[in-house]
Amino acid sequence: MSAQDVESDAETEADAETDGGGEMPKPHTVRLELVDEPGQLLAALQPIAENGGNLLSIFHERGNLTPRGHIPVEVDLECPPDRFEGIVDALRDAGVNVIRAGAEHFGEEVTLILVGDLVDSDLSDTLHRVEASADATVKDLSLSAPDGTQESSSARLRLAARSGKTEDALAVVREIAAEKDLHVVEPLTEESA
């Protein structure tokens, strides 16, 4: 066994798949560019499995070439949050051209809960202003407004913001909420939870 083999073995062990210690796997989308040669797809998928990723689906757009003449492939996978970066790194190390990875693909998503008198404070105006001033899209909205109780109502929002702009979007939400006397239950970022 050469010195190089030993080194790569040690690396494999350190990155070996575990149950993630109770952290729930999350879905991610990775967009790859492959050269049109036999075995390329398999070579591209191996680093995912080897680094604790679970393949969910592969969309192989054969016949649809990128401007560089490569074949675009979209891979959905799930893995514990702390493993995703390792998977992308392993793909790049294996020479696979990763075009977009996870959060970057959709822009960053952030889920938060608004609490208060949502209806009287004009929920649709709130959402509209979040979209307009935070440069974010409301991807999903769930409202819980039990009637006949004194309890204030809540809305869960899933926002898609541009990469790196999540904090800005949250700041806008905070501002609008303060103005309308609403409370925001903000998320802890994925890394810190």
Add this chain to the structure above:
Amino acid sequence: MTLRLAVLGAGAVGGSVLDLAGEYGHEVVAYADSSSAVSDPAGLDPETVHDRKEREGVVGDDDPEAVFDTDYDVLVEATPTTLGDAEPGFSHVERALADDRHVVLANKGPVAERYADLRALEAESAGRVQFEATVGGAIPVLSTISDLGANHVSAARGVLNGTANFILSRMAAEGLDYEHVLAEAQDLGVAEADPSFDVDGIDAALKFVILANVLSDGDVEYRLDDADVEGIRNVPGTALDLAAEDGRTVRLIGEATADGVRVAPRLVPQGAALAVTGTQNIVQLETTHAGQLNVSGRGAGGPETATAVLSDVSRLE
């Protein structure tokens, strides 16, 4: 080495220190509540002292100040936490340090509100100040940071108030509203009659202010006023329902980072390490070279907090 302890504060923590000191090889030579004191150079008998406190409402015949005149090595300051000038706790510490004695704090006031003053007094004294018990009860948070080196820890976050965590995790589990669960917590003795210190996030904020002071290592001094604090009164059952539908839950999370101190109800994934249940506490340290480190356990209670106090005492041997 047997250290002689003077214990100020005869509540759950002070009382447990009196009970457990012998087991750790130390002895309590003086003990005071807010109105009385008792001392014995040969060591106090816990049962005798507790009996008298229960029967007569005092621990002895002396004035509380008398403890400072006894021959002790370590002052254990376990009087109730006060805000602002942190008195009378701060003066107790000042007096012990002036006499070149060590101090172990269970009282959060002096470390949360007057950290720089405290460190200045310590620098002038042959005595040292330890305060593991002020953050997370029995959980070894500060000693872990001290082992790692404060400059190798970039942030601390977590759950450091068992009452608020009990209420949120009960609300989520039972689908009950805040008032209902608060009443239950009060019945169980988990919440006090006036729960504001816990549910308004002040207690958690004090602990994260202390963490911020320790992590900044004297570069920046933090006080409660510097913390951005929001409690859990505004978290309705509907918010927990919506969080649960999405595989998440809400916890009162504190953060001590380079940006300062913040305590607020936050959304966390249900399976996340920080989503502890009941009265459990957890602190997650962000280290520069070793990723995240979690320490969790019982963050309050007499014997639990006394365990941290006595570990501190042993560090002074």
